[in-house]
Amino acid sequence: MSAQDKQGSKEKIKALKISYLTEQLNLSPSEAEKFWPIYNTYSKEQYSLRNILRSEIKRAMIEGDINSVSEKEAEKLIALKLDTDQKIYESQNDFINNVKKVISYKKIVKLQLAEMEFGRKLMSKYKHRKSDSKN
Structure with missing residues (x-):
């Protein structure tokens, strides 16, 4: 993977994370x-x-x-x-x-849970992609 591909991949993951966290936290435009x-x-x-x-x-x-x-x-x-x-x-x-x-504190807790869940989903997807490329 080239440095450019890695950077593009990081940007894509960052965008997905922003979208996921915004959805999970249900941020108002003012809060966001x-x-x-x-x-x-x-x-x-x-x-x-x-x-x-x-x-x-x-x-x-x-x-x-x-x-x-x-x-x-x-x-x-x-x-x-x-x-x-x-x-x-x-x-x-x-x-x-x-x-x-x-x-709110409740949204801070939701944020922490959403970050963990996003990480788990990302790792799961990565593992599946690695196992698919081996087959």
Whole structure:
């Protein structure tokens, strides 16, 4: 898959997610106008935090082998993971504090459930596509 195909795929998934979440949350036009900028900022921050951790783990391994990581490097990775988890928590807390001014707590819970469901549906579709391409 080329970089352009990957980017197109990411954009398609993002559009599907926006549509799915909007439908699940039943956002009014006024809510949507205020919600999406807050959500998009939060999503980018979450992605960035997780991506930094993933990159560092990949960088530490030689050819994807965890056994190639020294004990000292593993200790650094664990410290980075704990620090990242703390930043993710703080980001989630900030997001909820900002978004509760726009949507109800009930819709925040619906959002969390809808995000999980979207992820499950996406993984299910991906698994089916992979198994179909093997046949």
